Amino acid sequence: MSTLRRLSVVPWLSMVVATLVLGAPLVWMVLASLKSPQELYSLPLRWLPASAYVQNYADVVATIPIGRFMLNSIVVTVVGAGLKVALGLTCAYALVFVDVPFKKVAFGLVIATLMIPPQITIIPNYTLVASLGWLNTYQGIIVPGLASAFGTFLFRQHFLGLPTSVLEAAELDGAGHWRRLWRFVVPMSLPTVAAVALVSVVTEWNDYLWPFLVVDNASHMTLPVGLTLLQNIDGMTSWGVLLAATVIVTLPILAVFLVLQRRLVAGLTAGAVTG
Amino acid sequence: MTLTTRPPRPPATEAPDSSPALGQTDPHQRPARAGLTERFATLLAPVTGRDLGPLARRRRRTGWVAFIALAGPNIALLLMFVYRPLLQSLYLSTLQWNLGSSVARFVGLGNYVEWFTAPSTRQVLTTTGIFTVATVGGALVLGLGLALLLNRPLPGRDIARTVAFAPYVLSGLAVGILWLFIFDPRYGLLSVVLGWFSVASPQWYTDPPWPLVMIVVVYLWKNLGYVTLIYLAGMQAIPQDLRDAAALDGASPARTLRSIVLPLLAPTTFFLLVTMILSSLQSFDIIQGMTKGGPVGSTTTLMYQIYQEGFVNGRAGYASAGATVLFLLLLAVTGLQMRFVERKVHYA
Numbered sequence: 001m002s003t004l005r006r007l008s009v010v011p012w013l014s015m016v017v018a019t020l021v022l023g024a025p026l027v028w029m030v031l032a033s034l035k036s037p038q039e040l041y042s043l044p045l046r047w048l049p050a051s052a053y054v055q056n057y058a059d060v061v062a063t064i065p066i067g068r069f070m071l072n073s074i075v076v077t078v079v080g081a082g083l084k085v086a087l088g089l090t091c092a093y094a095l096v097f098v099d100v101p102f103k104k105v106a107f108g109l110v111i112a113t114l115m116i117p118p119q120i121t122i123i124p125n126y127t128l129v130a131s132l133g134w135l136n137t138y139q140g141i142i143v144p145g146l147a148s149a150f151g152t153f154l155f156r157q158h159f160l161g162l163p164t165s166v167l168e169a170a171e172l173d174g175a176g177h178w179r180r181l182w183r184f185v186v187p188m189s190l191p192t193v194a195a196v197a198l199v200s201v202v203t204e205w206n207d208y209l210w211p212f213l214v215v216d217n218a219s220h221m222t223l224p225v226g227l228t229l230l231q232n233i234d235g236m237t238s239w240g241v242l243l244a245a246t247v248i249v250t251l252p253i254l255a256v257f258l259v260l261q262r263r264l265v266a267g268l269t270a271g272a273v274t275g
Numbered sequence: 276m277t278l279t280t281r282p283p284r285p286p287a288t289e290a291p292d293s294s295p296a297l298g299q300t301d302p303h304q305r306p307a308r309a310g311l312t313e314r315f316a317t318l319l320a321p322v323t324g325r326d327l328g329p330l331a332r333r334r335r336r337t338g339w340v341a342f343i344a345l346a347g348p349n350i351a352l353l354l355m356f357v358y359r360p361l362l363q364s365l366y367l368s369t370l371q372w373n374l375g376s377s378v379a380r381f382v383g384l385g386n387y388v389e390w391f392t393a394p395s396t397r398q399v400l401t402t403t404g405i406f407t408v409a410t411v412g413g414a415l416v417l418g419l420g421l422a423l424l425l426n427r428p429l430p431g432r433d434i435a436r437t438v439a440f441a442p443y444v445l446s447g448l449a450v451g452i453l454w455l456f457i458f459d460p461r462y463g464l465l466s467v468v469l470g471w472f473s474v475a476s477p478q479w480y481t482d483p484p485w486p487l488v489m490i491v492v493v494y495l496w497k498n499l500g501y502v503t504l505i506y507l508a509g510m511q512a513i514p515q516d517l518r519d520a521a522a523l524d525g526a527s528p529a530r531t532l533r534s535i536v537l538p539l540l541a542p543t544t545f546f547l548l549v550t551m552i553l554s555s556l557q558s559f560d561i562i563q564g565m566t567k568g569g570p571v572g573s574t575t576t577l578m579y580q581i582y583q584e585g586f587v588n589g590r591a592g593y594a595s596a597g598a599t600v601l602f603l604l605l606l607a608v609t610g611l612q613m614r615f616v617e618r619k620v621h622y623a
Contacts, residue, residue, distance in 0.1 A: 094346035124360035147352035
């Protein structure tokens with residue numbers, strides 16, 4: 001017994017070391033955002049701030065309209081992710097439960113977009129959005145990335161496995177497609193809906209390249225784009241301020257992750273299980 | 276789908292179609308209600324049937340209405356913002372055209388010829404290659420190692436899993452900035468850690484190849500948790516009795532790993548290989564947050580070059596040619612996946 005115990009000490013220690021190494025940068029980010037410049041730029045390094053130096057956060061607020069960025073990020077994330085899930089649900093429902101010829105072709109059309117990298121579309125989409133006068137607008141940020149391919153794919157997989165008897169009963173009771181989707185299919189698919197919604201929330205929140213291209217006015221910048229603005233203003237001269245802003249950008253998603261970890265991970269790793 | 280799998284009725288004479296959906300044939304006729312939802316519901320009434328009578332044709336029409344109402348918006352958006360720009364990008368790649376300019380000149384394959392002969396291309400492709408191989412290879416090896424560790428019933432492994440996965444959900448740009456501070460050659464955490472081993476910190480920001488190394492490290496940190504989790508899922512699918520049998524036969528843990536676990540994980544490895552190559556080739560945020568492709572282009576990958584040529588230098592036609600090359604690369608990798616997944620060994 002005692003040899004067994006000793007045997008698993010080495011793996012356990014390796015795990016602890018790996019966890020410390022992987023977790024250290026995030027802890028360091030929070031600590032550094034609470035250090036005064038003297039503490040940040042002193043050798044040997046100070047591990048802990050003497051007291052929480054919240055001036056860094058005050059400086060962020062004074063330098064960039066971070067509240068506005070936060071609001072923009074919330075709008076883009078909630079509207080973008082919400083519409084994306086709705087589009088995925090309706091599309092997947094039609095692909096599974098509405099009987100028309102050439103449905104497979106439509107599904108192929110949706111699924112093939114997973115192979116088209118968004119990067120090849122940025123220049124034409126930028127041109128289009130600019131010609132619509134959508135630069136520096138919410139719709140300019142949200143609409144081009146709205147279509148759901150991955151979500152549709154996952155929803156379809158799930159719908160195909162739903163018990164048909166319930167839907168038949170609903171149909172016999174005279175429920176049309178719209179009603180069957182929202183009253184029966186969606187309530188029976190809540191875990192999948194939650195997973196796709198969470199993935200969309202994380203993706204929208206972190207999305208950088210597209211909002212960075214279509215927005216150059218602070219009024220519509222999302223948090224990651226605003227972070228670039230601060231980086232350009234402050235350079236690398238005031239790490240405390242920059243890291244305070246980094247904390248503000250990452251903490252909301254980190255909180256979502258910690259609270260809803262199981263669902264989020266299920267969504268993010270779903271491609272591996274189904275594909 | 277559901278509608279057509281209903282148990283077949285006895286071959287009735289007048290009812291070639293078993294759908295009770297339309298008002299005329301529905302025994303459970305719905306009382307007319309005026310709500311908007313209800314009216315929409317009527318519009319999207321269920322329809323099946325493949326016969327050719329007038330009734331069926333009407334049903335099919337209703338089916339199309341429902342289909343277009345439900346799937347139309349999503350498909351229209353995909354056509355508008357994925358397929359249209361894909362084709363337009365190919366067209367743009369044949370033009371000498373600057374972003375926002377009203378004049379464009381057709382140059383045929385000129386942009387491609389220029390791209391393939393440009394001195395910078397060699398460097399971009401080398402950088403892309405090194406970055407891809409290092410990130411994908413590193414993530415697979417480290418992820419497998421961590422997964423093997425976390426697959427044991429160690430106390431606290433849930434915490435380890437959470438910590439390892441957390442960076443994956445964070446903004447690449449924020450992560451880049453955070454690590455830039457850690458890499459700071461003077462006041463960075465890493466210089467202290469290196470100091471413990473009496474190693475002087477390299478000039479991470481300015482001295483190639485260190486900037487590229489720096490980006491690879493950050494990319495690995497961000498994606499390691501994902502690879503680990505997928506490997507863990509793959510390992511949990513390996514039947515325990517296979518390992519038990521190997522142990523009974525006196526196989527060492529190393530032997531079991533080599534002869535049983537790794538071969539059984541081959542499909543997982545292949546999936547991860549493809550997924551990681553695709554995401555590595557498309558990475559942008561970390562580079563933007565840390566080096567902006569520099570210094571002297573030493574961290575400019577193909578993806579970053581497309582952005583730079585298109586939006587910094589404004590050479591949209593030339594950038595589109597680069598985008599085609601990237602697209603073909605990605606397509607080749609995906610094609611590889613489809614080809615192999617078909618034939619891939621399916622252990623169960």
